[in-house]
Amino acid sequence: MHCDNFDLSRYFRRINYTGPAAADSATLHNIMRHQLFTVPFENLDVQAGKVVSLVPEEICDKILHQGRGGYCYEVNGLFA
Numbered sequence: 001m002h003c004d005n006f007d008l009s010r011y012f013r014r015i016n017y018t019g020p021a022a023a024d025s026a027t028l029h030n031i032m033r034h035q036l037f038t039v040p041f042e043n044l045d046v047q048a049g050k051v052v053s054l055v056p057e058e059i060c061d062k063i064l065h066q067g068r069g070g071y072c073y074e075v076n077g078l079f080a
Helices: 007-013 026-037 056-065 073-078
Strands: none
Touching: 007 056, 026 073, 056 073
16 A cells, blocks of 8 residues: 555654664564554444545554554555
8 A cells, every 4th residue: 555645754653663664574573563552453433434445545644643543454554
């Protein structure tokens, strides 16, 4: 997923990750673990009768800027 409003440093703050931004399996494991424990599965929009957006920028805004969680495809899309 590519979104124009994604900021890596903001993402790291959101998931409380303070390690390196290296392209290796140890970093990938650590980032994945941090996201797993800080970005919850959430279905509040569905319960409120709202449509869940598939627009990458809206997913990024919801999770990074609003500090919310999301459905699996939202959370995994942001991670990707």
